[in-house]
Amino acid sequence: MALKVELRPHERIIVGNCVITNTDQRARFLIEGENVPILRERDILTPETADTPAKLVYLAVQLMYISPDPQTQHGTYFNLVRDIVTAVPSAWPIIEGINNNIMSGDLYRALKDARKLIAYEDKLREQFEATHPKGDVSSAA
Structure with a gap:
């Protein structure tokens, strides 16, 4: 088709x-x-535009998707998601979906799920910024 x-x-x-x-x-x-x-x-990230942990995950999945040998990015990807899950355990369900798609070879779907991780990261950042005004160092500690 x-x-x-x-x-x-x-x-x-x-x-x-x-x-x-x-x-x-x-x-x-x-x-x-x-x-x-x-x-x-519009769906392509570069190393320069991958400026957050979730975007770095997306970049790793993107490189898997376009690579003739996706496994070359597995180490980078799994190190990144381990760090994210350690810092933000609530991201696990999204990461689990990405992992499942990578392991089953559906890299396009993994890429779509990685977009969800970016959206989740944006949501968490917005929530943090709403409750921690700039310059208020005492509440961030």
């Missing part, structure tokens, strides 16, 4: 191990193939 893709002007997409950059007009095309990793530009 083919995947229909529409790219905005100058938008990029990863298909397999290739980066496709659109020109200055909208483009529509079909991608045919089994198990071809596809990532739109």
Whole structure:
């Protein structure tokens, strides 16, 4: 079954191990193939933009997804999630879902679950900032 893709002007997409950059007009095309990793530009994190623990997990899963040998990222990934679960045990259900998808080879679904981890991290940060105003060092200790 083919995947229909529409790219905005100058938008990029990863298909397999290739980066496709659109020109200055909208483009529509079909991608045919089994198990071809596809990532739109809006879903791609770089080492520079992976600036939180959850985003680093997403980056590790993303690298697994686009890699011909996903296991090369397993060590990095499992070290990151161990640190997160130690610091925030309530993140375990999300991480367990990511782990299960990685182990079953469904890396696209693992990537989607990693997005949930980023959203959870954002929620926790917002809650913390709401209860600990900037400059209030005494309540953060």
